Amino acid sequence: MTLPFPFSAIVGQDEMKLALQLAAVDATLGGVLVFGDRGTGKSTAVRALAGLLPPIEVVEGCPYACAPVRSADSAGPAGLCAVCTGPHAGALNGKPGTLPVLKRSVPMVDLPLGATEDRVVGTLDLERALLDGTRSFEPGLLARANRGFLYIDEVNLLDDHLVDLLLDVAASGENVVEREGISIRHPARFVLVGSGNPEEGDLRPQLLDRFGLSVEVGTPRDVEERIEVLRRRDAYDRDPDAFRRRWGAQEGRIRNGLERARGRLPTVDVSDDFLRLASGLCVALGVDGLRGELTLLRAARALAALEDAKAVTPAHLAAVAPPSLRHRLRRDPLDESGSTERIVRALREMGLGGPEAGAGSGGPAAGGTSNGSPDGIHARR
Amino acid sequence: MLPPDPHTLAALLLAADPEGLGGAVLLGPGGPAAEGWCRFLRGNLPEGTAWRRVPVGVTPDRMTGGIDLGATLRSGRRVLLPGIPAEADGGVLVLPSAERIHAEVTATLLEVLDRGRLRVERDGLSADLAARVAVVALDEARDDEPGSPEALRDRVAFLVTLPPRWAPEEMPDPDRLLGSAARIRAVEVPDRAVRALAEMSLRGGSPSLRPVAFALRAARGIAALRGASSVEAEDVWLAAALVLAPRGVPLPAPPGEAGAEEGEAEDAGDMEGNAAPETGEASEPPPGAESPPPSPSPPPEAASDPAEADADADDAPPTPPGTGTALPDRLVAAVLALLPDEDAAVIRRRGAGGGVRGAGRGRGGPQVEAHERGRRVGAHPGAPGRGRRLDLPATLRAAAPWQPLRQVEGENSRLRVTREDLHVQRRVRPSTRRTIFAVDASGSQALRRLGEVKGAVELLLVDSYRAREEVCLVVFRDREAKLLLPPTRSLTRVKRLLRGLPGGGGTPLALGLAETLRLAEVSLREGVTPRVVLLTDGRPNVDAAGRGGRARAREDALVVAAALGARSIEVRVLDTGLRPEPFLDELARCMGARARHLPFADARRIRRALADPPPGEPVPSHPGMKSHG
Structure with missing residues (x-):
C-alpha cells in the first residue's frame, strides 16, 4: 500500500495523464480537476505522478522548501522566504547562494477532507506559545505543498470556503496568514489537483472555472482494456516491488520527458497567429474572461515542450482545448449536448479538425507517443 | 474444503484476506444473523486481531484522530489521540448503522480503505498512521431508504443479505486459515479467468472496476481454500456470485451447466423468497440432514440467454461431467437461490441515496442541533x-x-x-433545504409538462449550488407514484434520470401526495427542511388504493393534502392545466398554500414562480373535507 502504483502502468485515461503531465511541466497552469466514475484510477494517477517527478533542490531546514537562488525549477522565481533571508536564518547563514542545499522529492500533500482550516493555512505554534511564551508560526499544509502538489480527493465534498481559500492561494502563489496574533506571508506555489465523482454532487460553477484544466474520466467499457486494468492491478497487489521494477524504465522515460520539457518551456515560441486563434475559439464558445485564453496558451505551450516542438501549433491548441475549456462554458441545463462536443464542434468550424469526437483529447498530437504510456491501450499484450 | 453456504464462504474469504477484500456490507435488519456472521468472521481471524466497533454517531474527529485533551493538558504538550481506524490497524472495523453514517466519517473510511493509512491534520496536529483495516458495515436501511454510501460499497468485496435466521454452518477455526495469505498470493490466475470476470462485469450492474478486482481476488481466495494452485472456472463463477451478482451483474450458468435451458427463469426468481427456509433450517441441529436433493441440473440463473451461457462455456473451460466440479452441489444450489429477481433486487441493493453525502446525513433530531452538527x-x-x-x-x-x-509570581506555569x-x-451543515418536486405525468399534456419540469429542476439545481440545496423528484401517473430521483445535488444524476421519462395514463394525485409526504417526513427526520412543489392540472381520477373513480380520488387527495398541511411544510402548487381548476384551490388551501395558475408553464417561468416569496397567508385552521362529485 505504501509504494505508489506506477504512473505509466495506468491503462488508458490518456486525457487525465496528459493533463497531469502538462500541469507538472507548467505549474502556473492552475491545477487540474479530475471528475469521473468511481474506480477509474483518479487518485492512483495523482499519487503516482508525485512518485514520478524528478527531485528538487531545496534550502535545508526551510519549512517552505525554498529553492536555492537560480534554481532551474520552473515553479517560479525563487523568492526566498523570511526564514531563509531573515535574521533568524542563523544556521542557514543568510546569503543567497551559500545556503545549504538539499535534494528531495517533490512534495505531494494529500488534503484530508476532515482537515481544519488551521492545519491548512498554518497557525500559532501552541506548544511554543505555552512553553516559552513566544509567538511563532507553525506552517500548515500550504507550506508543505510549496513547489509541489496539493491533492484533494472528493473535492466536491470539501467545504466551499476551504476550496475558495485553496484556489486563492494557488492563484497568488502566496499564503497570507492573519490570525491569532500572527501576521505572516510565505510562498505557496503548488499545483492544485482535485478529483471527485459528479454523482456525489457537482462543484460550484464559480469554483469550477478556477481550475486550469478539467478532465473527465470514465470507466473503460472495452473488455480488453478492463482485462488489462485487472491484470496489472492483480500483479501489483501480489508483488508491488516487482511490479514497480518492471515499469521502472517507462517511468524513467516519462520523468526525463518532463524534466526536459520544463527546461524547454521558456524557449517555445508562441506566435500572434496562435493567440488570435485561441481568442477566436474562446469567443466562438462564449467563454467569459481571460482565463480560457491564458490556459489555452499555457497548456498548448506545455504540450509543445513535451513534444519537443519549437513553436506552438494549431494542433497543440486542438489537443488541449477540451481540457482547457470544457468547464468554462456557460452551462445551459436545457442544452443536452456536452461541453466536449461543443468544443470539438467549434474547433471543426474553425478548420482545426480537433481531436476525434468522443475521444475528448489524447489525439495524435496529445503526446501519447513520446511520453505517454508506451504500453498503453494501443499496445496491450 | 468449501463450506456449503455462500455467506459462510464470504466470511471465511474475508477472514483469510481482510486487506485484499476490503470488507463487507451486511444488508438488512441487524440482529442475530448479522451478529452471527460477525462472530464467525471474528472467530476465524488469528487471535489478537484488532476488532473495533465504531460507535454509532461517532464524531468525525474521533475517526480521523485529533488532540487528546486530557493528556495534552496534563503534559503541556500536544498529544495525539489516534483515530479509530489507526487503533484497529491490521484488523476489522465494524460499522453499525452504516446507512446513517456521517459524510465525513465516510470520507475517512474511504481514505483508509484506499491507502491503508490514516492522516490527521487537525488541532495543530499532523500525523500519518498505519490503518490497514477491513470494514464490516451493517446497513439496516429499509428498502425505500437510502442505504450505505455507494462509494463505500464500491470499496468492499461483499454485499451480503443474510436470511433472517441465518447461522454459520461450521465452527470458527482460525487454524484452518493458517498461512492462507501466502497461499492466496501464490495462486495462479490464468488469463481466461480475468477475461471471464471482465466480460461478465460489462453485462450489467455498476461499471466500476473495483468490484471486479475484488472478484478476482476472491476467486484466488476460493482456489486457495480448495487447496488448488490455480484459479479454475468454478472459482471464478463462485467469486462472481459472491461479489458481482449482488451488484446487479447477471451471473452465467455454473461451470459444467452451461447448456442449462432457461425456460425456468421465472422459477429462479421465485426461489429468492424460498432461500430463507433452506438456509434457515440449516441453523437447526444437523446441517447435512436438510440439504436439498442433489439435483442433476441446478436451477438455471435468473438472467441470461442461452447465447450468453454458451459464450461463458467457451471462456471458462467446461469441467468434464463426471470428474465433477469442485463445487458442492448444495453450495451451487444455495448460490442460485440467492440470485435476485432482477429489478427489485438491483434497486434494493444499490443504495438509493447514491454517494457519500447522499446517504451521509446524521440521525434525525430536533433542528435545534443544527449548529452542533455539520462539519467543523x-x-x-x-x-x-x-x-x-x-x-x-x-x-x-x-x-x-x-x-x-x-x-503570577511563585505559581508555577x-x-x-x-x-x-x-x-x-x-x-x-452540508445541506439544509430540500425541494421535492411532485409531478403529475398523466394524461395528454404529460410529455410537454414533464419536459418543462425537467428544465425547471435543472435550473433550480444550478441556482441551488450556492445555497447547497437538494432536489428530488416524485412522479405520479397511471396507478402509482414513484420516487424517480432521490435527493441529490448532482446535475449529472438529474440529467441521466430525467432522460426518457414516461408519461400518460390516469392521475393518482393522492398517491403522489402520499409519496411526497413520506419524503417530507424523512427530510424532517434528517433535520433538512423540505419544500414541496406540486405540478398538476388537478384532475385526479385514481384514488389512494390505485382504483379509478373521480370522487374517491379527490377525497383521498384532500386527506393527504391536509396531512401535509398539518406538518407546516412549505408547499407551492402550480396549476399546469389550460384553465384554472377550482379543485386545486381547495387542495392548496388544505396544505396552507395557494394554487398558481401557469397555463403555459415553461421551465423559466416555473423557476420564477418559485423565486417569489411564498404566500403570506396563515395556514387555515381546518381544511374543508367535502368531496366534489
Whole structure:
C-alpha cells in the first residue's frame, strides 16, 4: 500500500495523464480537476505522478522548501522566504547562494477532507506559545505543498470556503496568514489537483472555472482494456516491488520527458497567429474572461515542450482545448449536448479538425507517443 | 474444503484476506444473523486481531484522530489521540448503522480503505498512521431508504443479505486459515479467468472496476481454500456470485451447466423468497440432514440467454461431467437461490441515496442541533453554551500569547484562561433545504409538462449550488407514484434520470401526495427542511388504493393534502392545466398554500414562480373535507 502504483502502468485515461503531465511541466497552469466514475484510477494517477517527478533542490531546514537562488525549477522565481533571508536564518547563514542545499522529492500533500482550516493555512505554534511564551508560526499544509502538489480527493465534498481559500492561494502563489496574533506571508506555489465523482454532487460553477484544466474520466467499457486494468492491478497487489521494477524504465522515460520539457518551456515560441486563434475559439464558445485564453496558451505551450516542438501549433491548441475549456462554458441545463462536443464542434468550424469526437483529447498530437504510456491501450499484450 | 453456504464462504474469504477484500456490507435488519456472521468472521481471524466497533454517531474527529485533551493538558504538550481506524490497524472495523453514517466519517473510511493509512491534520496536529483495516458495515436501511454510501460499497468485496435466521454452518477455526495469505498470493490466475470476470462485469450492474478486482481476488481466495494452485472456472463463477451478482451483474450458468435451458427463469426468481427456509433450517441441529436433493441440473440463473451461457462455456473451460466440479452441489444450489429477481433486487441493493453525502446525513433530531452538527470549519470567539461547543485548541491558542503576562509570581506555569480567550466551534451543515418536486405525468399534456419540469429542476439545481440545496423528484401517473430521483445535488444524476421519462395514463394525485409526504417526513427526520412543489392540472381520477373513480380520488387527495398541511411544510402548487381548476384551490388551501395558475408553464417561468416569496397567508385552521362529485 505504501509504494505508489506506477504512473505509466495506468491503462488508458490518456486525457487525465496528459493533463497531469502538462500541469507538472507548467505549474502556473492552475491545477487540474479530475471528475469521473468511481474506480477509474483518479487518485492512483495523482499519487503516482508525485512518485514520478524528478527531485528538487531545496534550502535545508526551510519549512517552505525554498529553492536555492537560480534554481532551474520552473515553479517560479525563487523568492526566498523570511526564514531563509531573515535574521533568524542563523544556521542557514543568510546569503543567497551559500545556503545549504538539499535534494528531495517533490512534495505531494494529500488534503484530508476532515482537515481544519488551521492545519491548512498554518497557525500559532501552541506548544511554543505555552512553553516559552513566544509567538511563532507553525506552517500548515500550504507550506508543505510549496513547489509541489496539493491533492484533494472528493473535492466536491470539501467545504466551499476551504476550496475558495485553496484556489486563492494557488492563484497568488502566496499564503497570507492573519490570525491569532500572527501576521505572516510565505510562498505557496503548488499545483492544485482535485478529483471527485459528479454523482456525489457537482462543484460550484464559480469554483469550477478556477481550475486550469478539467478532465473527465470514465470507466473503460472495452473488455480488453478492463482485462488489462485487472491484470496489472492483480500483479501489483501480489508483488508491488516487482511490479514497480518492471515499469521502472517507462517511468524513467516519462520523468526525463518532463524534466526536459520544463527546461524547454521558456524557449517555445508562441506566435500572434496562435493567440488570435485561441481568442477566436474562446469567443466562438462564449467563454467569459481571460482565463480560457491564458490556459489555452499555457497548456498548448506545455504540450509543445513535451513534444519537443519549437513553436506552438494549431494542433497543440486542438489537443488541449477540451481540457482547457470544457468547464468554462456557460452551462445551459436545457442544452443536452456536452461541453466536449461543443468544443470539438467549434474547433471543426474553425478548420482545426480537433481531436476525434468522443475521444475528448489524447489525439495524435496529445503526446501519447513520446511520453505517454508506451504500453498503453494501443499496445496491450 | 468449501463450506456449503455462500455467506459462510464470504466470511471465511474475508477472514483469510481482510486487506485484499476490503470488507463487507451486511444488508438488512441487524440482529442475530448479522451478529452471527460477525462472530464467525471474528472467530476465524488469528487471535489478537484488532476488532473495533465504531460507535454509532461517532464524531468525525474521533475517526480521523485529533488532540487528546486530557493528556495534552496534563503534559503541556500536544498529544495525539489516534483515530479509530489507526487503533484497529491490521484488523476489522465494524460499522453499525452504516446507512446513517456521517459524510465525513465516510470520507475517512474511504481514505483508509484506499491507502491503508490514516492522516490527521487537525488541532495543530499532523500525523500519518498505519490503518490497514477491513470494514464490516451493517446497513439496516429499509428498502425505500437510502442505504450505505455507494462509494463505500464500491470499496468492499461483499454485499451480503443474510436470511433472517441465518447461522454459520461450521465452527470458527482460525487454524484452518493458517498461512492462507501466502497461499492466496501464490495462486495462479490464468488469463481466461480475468477475461471471464471482465466480460461478465460489462453485462450489467455498476461499471466500476473495483468490484471486479475484488472478484478476482476472491476467486484466488476460493482456489486457495480448495487447496488448488490455480484459479479454475468454478472459482471464478463462485467469486462472481459472491461479489458481482449482488451488484446487479447477471451471473452465467455454473461451470459444467452451461447448456442449462432457461425456460425456468421465472422459477429462479421465485426461489429468492424460498432461500430463507433452506438456509434457515440449516441453523437447526444437523446441517447435512436438510440439504436439498442433489439435483442433476441446478436451477438455471435468473438472467441470461442461452447465447450468453454458451459464450461463458467457451471462456471458462467446461469441467468434464463426471470428474465433477469442485463445487458442492448444495453450495451451487444455495448460490442460485440467492440470485435476485432482477429489478427489485438491483434497486434494493444499490443504495438509493447514491454517494457519500447522499446517504451521509446524521440521525434525525430536533433542528435545534443544527449548529452542533455539520462539519467543523473553524472557530470564533464566544462562550460555549446553548448548543455551541467549546473549541479547545482555538481557546488555548488565544490564551497562549498572554501567558507570560498572566503569570503570577511563585505559581508555577498554571495555564490562565480568561473569558475573552474562549472560542466556540463554527460548523456548517452540508445541506439544509430540500425541494421535492411532485409531478403529475398523466394524461395528454404529460410529455410537454414533464419536459418543462425537467428544465425547471435543472435550473433550480444550478441556482441551488450556492445555497447547497437538494432536489428530488416524485412522479405520479397511471396507478402509482414513484420516487424517480432521490435527493441529490448532482446535475449529472438529474440529467441521466430525467432522460426518457414516461408519461400518460390516469392521475393518482393522492398517491403522489402520499409519496411526497413520506419524503417530507424523512427530510424532517434528517433535520433538512423540505419544500414541496406540486405540478398538476388537478384532475385526479385514481384514488389512494390505485382504483379509478373521480370522487374517491379527490377525497383521498384532500386527506393527504391536509396531512401535509398539518406538518407546516412549505408547499407551492402550480396549476399546469389550460384553465384554472377550482379543485386545486381547495387542495392548496388544505396544505396552507395557494394554487398558481401557469397555463403555459415553461421551465423559466416555473423557476420564477418559485423565486417569489411564498404566500403570506396563515395556514387555515381546518381544511374543508367535502368531496366534489
